[in-house]
Amino acid sequence: MKNILFAVLLSTISTPFFAQVEAIDDFYAKHKRGEDVVSLNLPGFLIRLGASIASLEADDEAERVALEIVKDVRRAKILTGENLRVRRSEIQELIGDLESEGFEELMTVRSEGSTVNIIIRERKDIIRNIVLIVNDDGEFSLISLKTRLYLEDLTYLINKSIEG
Secondary structure: OOHHHHHHHHHHHHHHHHHHHHHHHHHHHHHHHOOOEEEEEHHHHHHHHHHHHHOOOOOHHHHHHHHHHHOEEEEEEEEEEEEOOHHHHHHHHHHHHHHHHOEEEEEEEEEOOOEEEEEEEEEEEEEEEEEEEEEEEEEEEEEEEEEEHHHHHHHHHHHHHOOO
């Protein structure tokens, strides 16, 4: 009886910790079965392992800093495809749904037919989720990261990469 009670309690308590963003899950489920679509769901330990191995071969300071920051990624969900056609209205709807779930658009970059949206969700000055949406004339990528990052870390990384 104690084991059953413990299992029920553990599953009830752990559910919020593993919950994903509903808007991302719906979008991912809708588009992951397309032709030439790659969809990945990577756990944090695998990301940290890869970052640790890659940091041994890092050539410059910006790469080492980026790999240090990657170690703070808890989970990654990736959807990408060369022929993945996603209408602009679907992207705007996804962004709207994310905003209703507490996300803020950090920046949008448009260049030569490509659009990159970076959307984050913060709590207590810690970035908990980062969503990157890249739409480039028929090539589409959605990267959703569950993280524990500080904005200063990202700012430092951006500055280091600009410096050289």
